[in-house]
Amino acid sequence: MKSLGSVSRARVLRRKLTPPEARLWTRLRRCSLGGLKFRRQHPIGHYVVDFYCAEAKLAVEVDGASHNHPDRIEHDRRRTSWLGDQGIRVIRIRAEAVRVELDGVLDFIRETAAARAGV
DSSP states (O other), X not given: OBOHHHHHHHHHHHTTOOHHHHHHHHHHGGGTBTTBOOEEEEEEBTEEEEEEETTTTEEEEEEXXXXXXXXXXXXXXXXXXXXXXXXXXXXXXXXXXXXXOHHHHHHXXXXXXXXXXXX
């Protein structure tokens, strides 16, 4: 399901996390969120999602201001639709929320992932 281009792109993106993505990753890594394993910058098809929990089939996207641009909104809509067709739920978290309410963001991710994984 992965394309070579998305795998290469994911490797580059792992080294270029935005500050909100890096902050969230420090709390998701090493199964530290309710024992659920997340991967960062994970390729799925020709897309790369910010964070992915395979057990819950859950993608977590951290959206900064650029996601408010009309072209980006349409791209995100198509991507979310395609991922949904693969059985993957996408949740979008504002970058600002990661900065100012990280505990609430983590609770939301944990609850959503646990419900989908049946944990």
